[in-house]
Amino acid sequence: MKPTLADATRGRILFGGDYNPEQWPEETWRDDVRLMRDAGVNSVTLGVFSWAKLEPRPGEREFGWLDRLMDLMHDSGIGVVLATPTASPPPWLGRLHPDTLPVDQDGRTEWWGGRQHFSHSSATYRRYAAAITEDLAARYATHPALTMWHINNEYCTYDWSDQAAARFRGWLQRRYGTLDALNTAWGTAFWSQGYGDWEEIHTPRHAHYLKNPTQVLDFKRFTSDMLLECYLAERDIVRRHTPHLPVTTNFMPLWAGQDAWRWVEEEDVVSVDLYPDPRDPLGAQHGALVQDMTRSQARGPWMLMEQAAGPVNWRGVNHPKPPGLNRLWSLQAVARGADAVCYFQWRQSRQGAEKFHSGMVGHAGEQGRTYQEIKRLGAELARIADEVTDSHSDNDIAVLHDWHSWWAGAHEGRLSTEVDYAQVLTAWHRALWEAHLTTDFAHPEHDLTGYKLVVVPQLYALTDTAIDNLLAYVRQGGTLVSGFLTGVADEDDRVRPGGMDARLRELFGIRTLHEWWPLEAGESVECDGFRGTLWSEEIEKTDDARTEAAYKGGDLDGLPAVLRTGRAWYLSTLPEPPELRGLLRRIGAEAGVRPVLDGLPPQVEAVRRGESLFVLNHGREPVTAKVPGTHRDLLTGTTVTDELTLGRYGVAVLRP
Template sequence: MSALNDSTRGRVLFGGDYNPEQWPEEVWSEDVRLMRAAGVNSVTLGVFSWARIEPRPGARDFGWLDRLMDLMEQAGIGVLLATPTASPPPWMGARHPETLPRDEDGRTVWWGSRQQFCASSPVYREFAAALTEDLARRYGGHPALRMWHINNEYCTHCWCDETARHFRRWLRARHGSVDALNEAWGTAFWSQRYDDWEEIIPPRRAQYMKNPGQVLDFRRFTSDALLECFTAERDIVLRHTPGTPVTSNFMPLWTGQDAWRWAEEEDVVSVDIYPDPKDPLGGQYNAMLGDMTRSQARGPWVLMEQAAGPVNWRGVNHPKPPGLNRLWSLQSVARGADAVCYFQWRQSRQGAEKFHSGMLTHAGEQGRTFQEIKRIGADLTRLGPYVTGTRVESGIAVLHDWDSWWADQQEGRPSARLDYTEVVRAWHRALWESNLSAAFARPDHELSGYRLVVVPHLYLLGDAAIDNLVGYVHGGGTLVCGFLTGIADEDDRVRPGGMDPRLRELFGIGTVHEWWPLDAEESVECDGFRGTLWSEELELSTGEAVASYRGGELAGFPAVVRAGRAWYVSTLPEPEALRGLLARIADGVGVTPTLEGLPAGVEAVRRGELLFLLNHGAKAVALPVAGNHHEVLTDRPVDGPVELERHGVAVLREVTS
C-alpha cells in the first residue's frame, strides 16, 4: 500500500461513507461538528451520487459537491472521492435498456435497487468514463482529496447477448482457436463440440448440469470484465492526479472477484468486513479477512466498511454488545489496517438500509454507539504514530486461490457439503487459536520466506503451482496439505491417478483408490482424533502413516501421511485435533506463538514494535507479561498483570531504557 500522502503519515484514517445528499444542507455543519468530536479525519463521498451529479444524460450538478469538498477541507477532514458508477440512475436503464444485466434465464434485472449494470455494455462504459473524466477534472486539484474510490463492491453478473460477445472475445484471447477450446472444455462429452465461435454463449439455464470448463472460464471472464471497468476509471483519474492513490473495496471472500489479480492493479487494497456479532468465532473471521487483505496488499491495508452496530441483511440482525466494535476495529489495526472506516457515518432515515447502523445512529449524539465511536477515534489517534506503515510478520502461509474455489463449486461433485470457504476458515482457526501469525498466498507465489505452508484444500492446481510446492519442500520448506488437493489441472481435467503424480510422490502416496465424503452427522475415528466432512482410501508408497483410520470401511488406511517435510491430511480433523497438529508441526520448524500460555479467547498480535492483546472471551482476564512495557491506549506504564475486560484491548510497547 502506498502512503496516502504526507498529510496522513502517522495517522490511522478514521471515518466512513458520508451520504449528505440524503439530508438537508443545514445538517452538514452538525455532521462536521460531530465528526471532529469523534476524531474522524476521513470520509468517502459520492459512492451512490450518480443521479444527483447527472440528473439527466449529459447534465452535471457539482454545486452541492463543491460545497461539501470545501466544507471537509475547512474542517481538516480528508476525502476519499468515489466515482459513483456502481449504481446508474433510472434514466440510463429507461433510455438504454441494453445497459441492464440479464440473469441466466434471460430475465432483465431492472433499476430500482443498485448495481444494475452490465459490465460488458459499451454504453454503460461510455457514460461511466464521461462522468469519471469530469469528476477527476473538477476535483483532481482539490486540497481535500486524499484517495480515489472507484465504483463500490463490484459484484454484478450478466448473461446477456453483449456479455456473450465479450465472452467470446475473451475466449479467443485465452484459447486461440475453437479446437483448443473444445479440448480445454472436454466438449467430446455429451456432444458439446463447438464448430464456430458464434455458437458459444455464457452458461445460461440448461436442461441438466452445465459444462464445468465453460462455467469455470465464465467465472474467470466475469472477474476480468469487471476489472476492465475498474482499470478504465482508474486510468482516467490517474491521468488527472498521478500522485493520488486509487482503490476499490473488495467484498470479503466473494467468489466473483479474483482479489489476487485485482490487488495488483490497485495502489491501496481495501475491503468490507461484516462479522456476525452472534458468531462466537466472529473475531477469527475478522482476523482471517485481515490476514488475507494484508497479504493481497503486501503491507498495510484499508478497512473500508464495517458496521458500528447491526446490519440489515441477515435473517436476524443483532447489535454489537458494548466493546465489540472497538475490539474488532483494533484487531484490524493489529493485523495491518492503516484505516478504520464504516458504512456509514449517519444512519439513514429512508431507503433500503435505514436499519443498517451508522457511526451516528438514530439514537443520536448521546447514543451508546456514537460514544463508542468517540472512544475508538481517540484510540486510533494514540496508535497512529506507532503503527502506520508498519508490518505484521508471519512465518506461516495459508494458500488460497480463486480458480480452485471456482472449480470446486461445480455441479456433480463428490459432496455438496464441501464448502471451500469453511475449510479455509477451519484451518485458519486452528492457527488463530494457537496465536500463530499467518499470511495468505497464492499457490504460485514465492514461498521461500515462510517456514511453514499450509494448504487447507485446493482441488485445482496448475502445473506451475504444483512445481512451486514441490520446489518449496525440496528447498527446505515444510508443507501441510489438506484433502482433495491437486486433483484437477487448469481446465478442470482430473489428473492421472486422482492426484497429480508429483504431489503423490512428494507425500509418499502410491494410489488414491477412492474418495469417501461423509454425511452431515457422520465422522470417522482416527488414531487420537475424529475426522469430519471427508475421508480418503489411500495406499502409501514411501510415506509414513502418522495416524490411521480405525473401524469402518477405511480401517487401517492412513489418515495423516508424512514424507519428510511434506504432510498430507486426508480428512478434516475436529478443531482441537487440527489445532494440535498444526501447532506441533509449527513448533518443529521453529514457528512459535506470539505469546505462550494465553487463556482461550485471548489473541496476541505483534505489529511493528507493538504487542496487541485482545480479549474475545466472555470474561475479564489478567495476563502476566514479562518485561518492561508502556500501555499505549492509556499512556501508562504497565505495573503488574495486564487487565483485560470483556472485549478489552491493551496495546503494549516495550520500554528498553
C-alpha cells in the same frame, strides 16, 4: 513510483466512513462536521451512490452541492476519499438504454430500483461511466480536500446477456486462439458439445442438466476480468488527472467473484468491507482471516473501508454490537495492518433499504451509545497512530489460497456439496488462530521461501507451475501440510491421472489413491486420536511414508488418515477443531514456528505489528495474560510488567 496509502494517511490512522449528505437537508451538514470533529473523524468518502444527484438527466451536471461539501470538508480539516458513482446508475440510464441492465442465467433482466444494476459488458454503460468519471476528475483534481479515489463500490455483478456472450467469445478467442484448443480445454467430446463456430458459444445459461464445468470456470474468470476492465477504465481516468493520489476499490471479504490476487496488482491501496456477525462466537476469527488475507494482498498496510458501528440489515435477525465490541474489532484490524478504520456509514439513514443498518451516528443521535463509543475509538486511534502506522511484522506461516481453484472445485457435478471451499479454508485458519499462530496468505505460485510452514487447506486445481513451486519449497527445507482434494485437477479442471498429480502423490507418500469417500452431513469417521469430518480417502501409502493417524473401523480401517514423508504432511480428512488445532500446533513447533506469546487464555489474541504488541480479549469475562518484561500501554499510558489484566472485550497496545 505509484502513490500508496501512506500518501493519504500522512502519519494518521484514517478514521471516518461513507458520508451521504444528499440524504439530508443542507442545514444538517454543519452539525455533521461538528460531530465529526468531536469524534476525531479525519476522512469521509463522498459520492459512492450519487450518480442520479450528479447527473439528474443525460449529460447534465449538478456539482454545486458537491462543491460546497468539498469546501466544507477542507475548511474543517477533513480529507475526502472521492468515489466514482458508477455502482448505481440513475433510472434514466436503464430506461433509455436497456442494454446497460444485466441479465441473469434464466434470461431475466435485473431492473433499477436497487443497486449494482449494470452490465459490465455494456459499451453504453462504460461510455456513461467514463464520462461522469472524467468530469469528476477534471473538476476536483486540484481540490485540497481530495486525498484518494474510490472507484465504484463492491464490484459483484454477473451478466449472462447477449452482449456479455459476445464479449465472452472475444475473451475465449484471446485465451485459446482456436476452436480446437477450446474444445480440448473444455472437454467437449463429452455429451456432444463440440463447437464448430465461435457464434455457437454462449454464456452458461440455464440448462436441462449439468453445465460444462470448464465453460462455467472460464465464465467466472471472464466475469472477474470484465469487472476489472471497468475498474481500470475509471482508474486510468482519475490517475491521468491526479497521478499523485492513490486509487482503490473495496473488496467484499472472501467473495468468490473476483480473483483478488489479480486485482491487487492494479490498486494503489487494498481495501475491504468487513461485517462479522456480533452473535457469531467465531466472529473475531472471521475478522482475523479477512484481515490476514487483505494485509497479504496489500503486502503492507491496508484500508478497512467499511464495517458496521452496530447492527446491519441483511441477516434474518440483526443484532447490535454489545458495548466494547466495535472498539475491539476495530483495533484487531489495526493490529493486523489496517491504517484506515472506516464505516458504512456516517449518519444512519431514515429512509431507503438500509435505514436499519447502523451508522456512526445512529438514530439515537449524539447522546446514543454508538456515537459515544465512536468518539472514544477516534481518540484512541489518534493516540497510537504515530507508533503503528506504516509498519508490519513478518509471519512464519503462509496459508495458500487461489480463486481459480475455488471456482473449479465448486462445479455442480462434484462428489459432495457438503465440502465448501470457504468453510474448509476457514476451518484451517481457525485452527491456526486458536493455536495463537499468526499467518499470511499467499498464492500457490508466490515465492514461499521466507516461510517455515506452508498450509494448503484445499487446492483442488493446481497449475504445473504451482506444483513445482510446492515441491521446490519442500526440497529447500520448508514444511508443507495439505488437506484433502488438493492437486486433483489442472487449470482446465481436467482430472490428473491417478486422481492427484503424480508429483504430489510422491511428495506425500501416496502410492495409490483408490477412492474418495465423502461423508454425509453430520457423519464422522474414527481415527487414531480424533474424529474426521466431511471427507475420507482410501489411500495406499508408499514404503517410505509414515502413517501418523489411521482410520479405525469401517471400510477404511487401518488405512492412513494422516500421512507424512519427511517435511510433507497430508490429511485425507478434516479433523474436528481441537484436534486440527493440536496437530497444526505440533507441526508448526517442529518447523520452528512459535506463538507471539505462550500460555495465552483461549479467548485472548496476541498480534505483533512492528514493535507494538496488541493483546485482545475476545471474551466477555476479564482475563489475565502473561506478557514477560516491562511495557507501556499506548492506549492508557500505564506500565505493564510481566502480567496484563484485560476486562471484557479489553485491548492493550504494548511497547517495550
